[in-house]
Amino acid sequence: MAEFLDLESKDGVRMPWNVIPGTKQESSNSVIPVSLLYTPLKPFPNLPILPYSPLRCRSCRSILNPFAVIDYAAKIWICPFCFNRNHFPQHYASISDANLPAELYPEYTTIEYEPLPELHAQNHTPLVYLFVVDNCLIEEEIGYLKLALSQALDLMPDDALIGFITFGSFVQVHELGFSGGGSGIPKCYVFKGSKEVSKDKVMEQLNFFDRKPKPAAGVVAGVRDGLTSESIARFLLPASECEFTLNSLLEELQKDPWGVPSDQRASRCTGTALSIAAHVLGACVPGSGARIMAFVGGPSTEGPGAIVSKNLSEPIRSHKDLDKDSAPYYHKAVKFYEGLSKQLVHQGHIVDLFACALDQVGLAEMKVAVESTGGLVVLAESFGHSVFKDSLKRVFQAGEHDLGPASNGIFEVSCSKDMKIQGILGPCASLEKKGLLCSETVIGQGNTSAWKLCGLDKATTLCIYFDIAKKESPDAIGEATSNLFYLQFLTYYQHISGRMRLRISTISRRWVSGPGSTQELIAGFDQEAAAVTLARLVSFKMENEAEFDPIRWLDRSLIRLCSKYGDYQKENPNSFSLSPRFSIFPQFIFHLRRSQFVQP
Template sequence: MQTQFEDYEDLTGLKYSFNVFPRNKEQEKKCTIPISCLYQPLKEKENPILIESYPIACFNCKSILNPFCILDSNYKSWSCSICSYRNQLPNVLNQLPIELDPSSLDVEYIIPPIQNNNQLSQLKPMIFTYVVDLAIEIDELDALRDSLINSIDYLPPNSMIMLITFGKHVNVYELGLNDHQSCYTFNGFKEYTKDEISKKLGINSNLNKGNITNRFVQQTNICEFTLTNIFESLKKDSFKILPYHRNERSTGCAINVAFNILSILYPKIGSRIMLFIGGPCTIGPGQIVETSFKNPLRSHHDLLKDSKVIKRFKNSNKFYEDIAEKVSINGHTVDIFIGCYDQIGLSEMECLVSKTGGVVVQSDSFTSAIFKQSFIKFLSVNEYGESQFGLNSTLEIKCKNVKVKGFIGHGSPLYLNNKDNNNKDKIKFSTEKTSKGNIGINGTNIFKLGSISNHSTYSIYFTLDENVIGDSSIIQFITSYQHPDGLQHIHVTTSQRMINLSNDSMDSVIDNFDQEGATVSIAKEAVYKVLNQSNAESLKFINKILIDFMSIFCKFRINDASSIIIPTNINLLPQFLYHLRRSNFIQIFNSSPDETSFYRHCFFMEDCFNSLTMIQPTLTSYELDKEPEPVLLDSTSIKPNRILFLDTFFHILIFHGSIIADWRRQKYQELPEYEYFKEFLELPRKEAADILVDRFPLPRFIDTEDGGSQARFLMSKLNPTTSYSNNQIQQLNDITNYQTNPNDATSGAVILTDDISLQMFMKFVYEAIVKTT
């Protein structure tokens, strides 16, 4: 059954938690886990169906023609699969539309350019705005400068560029000048309005009529020489820094200026604002800390207890939220590239990227491989020389027998403001709080996604209609976006899910349950609750949904925990949720607010496979004279004669057992007679190299050994079956056996943690299940 789910995901980009829907509201309530799906609109397909024309839409509900529509060839008409309205086929068609073919579940339309006065309309350009931090150390600036110069070669030929730098003040460069450099300077302490910026720069929206270029935004192939010269001449911010003080950095002002220029010149045209930052905002709007080192950067504890820090956090967050709202409506995207050991204020700024579909690359330095390789991968083009992402995208969901209950992912809700008689089609952004019973962003079926790529995944939650008609539900996903070629593309995925035929039995529903898809949907809802409620509420939610679900679908005798029988297709759910409870998405111990925001941002972006890797990392064992094999993410998997390979998505870790580490220190791998040992040591490194090809952002690579300081990254992820809180005498015996008999299954490392083990967790879960009535 799992293979069928994966094949359907490859075909459509959809992964449902329940592949057969409940019959009525009572059955839906019994399911406990919401009806939901993970959707990848641009998931790579083996044989994509491309149609160069406008889609054929229903006159009534605007859903697109699909294989589930009913055709009447005698009258050349079709009945809509969503609303059953009868529509006429266009007279220009000489044959049946390809959309009616049963295999056309996933179709992409390429909208031809509009022709006016015998001239084709101009293609929409891709605009890249570089916002560069100059308040960084000279070696950092040198490395960043080299990366920026190299990046020009990776930009599409039809792209356009704008350059802004900032330190104490903000500088906007004129790129239309070849004979000299010129820039306009803004005071970093002020928050400028659109009118003030327009007046100071001498620009307005009329400048864009008939000519897509201007003094500040130029085509890449025209301004490449000028831009390279400017990059080469960039110098560290020259304002004096007082002793024991941070650099004065006006990040908020720079973002505000960049967005407003784009909103004046290129509203509703896809563009990326790429922020390169090496420290916290210390002055002006969006400030997160004062310049004096007497005032430390806020921690999670400060954000819970310190009223002064909380007030500053809320003010900065509101400033960025207001910008994010406007950026989203205009179809622009903000990306943040970090090169700093310390925090830069990502927790306050994360809304800029999450609401616009942007990316975050977090590295310790602009000299690091994580930044350099991730940045190049971000800009890399496909075999046709096009960027690997779309811009200014919108997702609309149309349903039969169900309705959208919520949306979780990188995007913003759109509402049609029909109350405004002067502009009935005005689209309004909403920041409404989650209403009771709904999930994530709700109250609409239209969402602004901003930037969208092959990895972009969205979690959508549904609820049954009051009156279910027929034996199936139809759900259509319509994604419109600006393709890198400048044309508008519309990607349409239509899905049919059967409805449980029985009013009494739930066997069909649970037999078609996908525990992997359900785990990720539950996890995203749990993380969303952390962001909007609290850590404690999220843990209660996870516990309750697990116990309620297991009590419905497991067989057991009341008050007899040993009698529980778990169906095969839900047996992994408890351990997935156990690791979720311990993950960096829920727990904030030993993490800064910026780190936590980064982890959660990536989690909301990734597909099911990568999300499961984040929740429950994969662990592979390498032993001499044995094939590599996956092993339990457990402390008992650590043995002295093993190399363990851990993939957490954010980290790639190679852990050498004590015997292997000792041999490596004695450099046996350099001796000719131990060539096989050298090859053995290289095996996990080859595995790491294969993973790095597709992974974005680039994960941190760690090479460690038993007793090494960085072994903590492995220990923190393992199920502590052998922890110091267990029977210590037994552990001492295990450690003795561990040295004399490495293959002893009871061997394992002692984990210094107060966390309960998976075994103890399951004991509590079983006891709660059998007491549930």
């Protein structure tokens, strides 16, 4: 496996087939789908960061890379994806065989661009953290949560913007920055938790346009669209400026004062609180990296997104209720969170869920918002548990095991014309960029060649599935150059420093086709990557196909793979043997089919 690890260390890519079946039929017969695992922000020790904008092909919009053919005399480069001829701009005039720009060095197949501030209008935006805190907790749990949040504040960068919302029966939006011209006392804006609040209503009640006329309908808020920085600073303030105010609020944080009868659950409006948080961020920092960090200690019982009634006589829905479609609140709650996730994806914002309770909190309903925005989920029994405290520290703490979080990313794929993109399985949302690269068959987030990655870190890995479009006979592959294909991945993201960056990875692999191609396919088979892509595909099918039998499907896939690539004599089981390239794969499938992830 050493050569595959070397490829991963170079570009962050692992492929089950490093030599690709050359036609649609051969790809189908190979059992394991043509796919790859890509880690967009994988750390590389010597990754060059270029202080200028990349050069794009006029036709397919792919970016100049080491596989481009260069005509130094005519100052032209030929795109390896569409074969279009492009002229170099004036600032590349000195290019020659002995004077190459960094993006053409053969070893720099992965490279990053960070244009200078003057080349980018808004190149530096601090990260934003909006805490949404459940106060329907017992005093002991509130104490644990206060301590954990205080420690988190100490780890934050000084320029990070902080916001604070609490919720129980009502949602309280706390004002952290307040002018001395008034009373000098911080305010708290209260919203009723039993009904959904529109963005316009939130902006009106928070007095965003108190001293300035409201802009025309349909305009997105933010500094660029007329919202004053003073209005934003009342609710989102740099950590260095709001530390005292926020610590004071945490010290005064108490259990929800509205009494709870002994035969009822606490009145908790989780959905309303998250919706208002999304509206606040959409008004203040649209299109900039921001995290809603929700700390929840029980089930939502009030307003949109509720999963159970307040009466304790009514049990919370179980897995069996969901299977039988007999959970009365489920579909309505899922529809609400789907709408919330679309809003957050449009804004480029993330939802993190820290659920610490012995009871359920409604993750089944909320997961669509967390998954599509690339958020984190931490489940523990108590806010005093080490799992919660250590996980919260890792979000902010720099060091060997830090997450290196980034945000507000856009991911694009370019590929040679004989491949089509089926889709991606991972924490992303489709941007619906349809075109010739999109396959008719869809897996995961498909029918697009661009995706939104609201939240990603250095361990985030996307699984991309491809469809082979070639249908002609193997004889059509003639010249040595025609059996190469190329893939390019573009990840545009907001670095933890606040600057926008663009990472480019361009890779090349070979097609093989015809009777003698089996041994070449075997030589390029990565059984670890194959096990991961197959496991992700099984997980996706289990969730989306009602009558899918995962164990039977895995068994049939393994049998088909062994019958195609194994050596054996018919009716003689002892004669069966597999190449070392496949030898561990059956063990992977054996343990997968017996694991708790697949067993009913």
